[in-house]
Amino acid sequence: MAQGSRLPAEARRRQIIEAAARLVLEQGxxxxxxxRIAEAVGVSKALIYGYFPDQHALFNALLAREFAALDAAGLEAASQATTLDAAALGCAELYFRHVCDHGPVIHVVLRDIFMARRLDPGLAAVRDRVVRRLARLVRRELHLPPDEAVAAITLxxxxxxDAGRLVWQGDLAPESGLELCRRLTAAAILALRPD
Structure with missing residues (x-):
């Protein structure tokens, strides 16, 4: 079907979200x-606004898509592992593979001041649930205070x-990126373990 032709509403919505993902990765x-979004989709700006009244709604929809893909890949289950090593390595591998396939969309959107206070509460709850699980393991196994545990997870x-981004950009082979991701994640945990 040609761009700009009549699509079912859900298909058009997905098309707009996909265009926004490509463009935000391109722009950074x-x-x-x-x-730009309208041109990329081949529709009018008015149609874009008909689906997403503002860009916060668009980027929240984009994040929802990304979070759903991570959930389908097993991130929630990986974060429930009983040891820090298993949880951290499982989550790191899933996120690495996601970034390899989709680019660093989550990073670009979540780290931007434009979205800082406009993140959908449901999406924030999903992100925070995984971070809280990992933080509990960090606090229990590494004996870090809560704020340092969250900082360690963020870092x-x-x-x-970054390993996934390098693969996505074509600067690193997937196997090398995965091995690097595993080794650096394990080294980061080891470096924080009490002597």
């Missing part, structure tokens, strides 16, 4: 000019994110 930050997230 939100927001996007509505005209450790950059390992699969």
């Amino acid at each position: 930050y939100p927001p996007l000019a509505p005209g 450790a997230t950059t390992i699969p994110e």
Whole structure:
């Protein structure tokens, strides 16, 4: 079906979200000019606004898509592992593979001040549930205070994110990226273990 032709509402919505994902990765930050999105989809700006009244709604929908893909891949289950090593390595591998396949969309959107206070509460709850589980393991096994546990998780997230980004960009072979991700995640945990 040609761009701009009549699509069912859900298909058009997915098309707009996909275009926004490509464009935000290309640009490196939100927001996007509505005209760019409309041009990429082959529709009018008015149609874009008909689906997403503002860019916060669009980027929340994009994050919802990304979080759903991570959930389908097993992130929730990986975060429920009983040891820090198993949980951290499982989550890191899943996130690495996601970034390899989809690019660092989550990072670009969540780290931007444009979205900082406009993240959908349901999406924040999903993110925070996984972080809380990992933080409990960090506190229990590494004996870090709560704020340092969350900081450690935030910093450790950059390992699969950057390794995946390098694979996604074509700068690193997938097998090498995965091995690097595993080794650096394990090393980060080991470096924080009490002597």
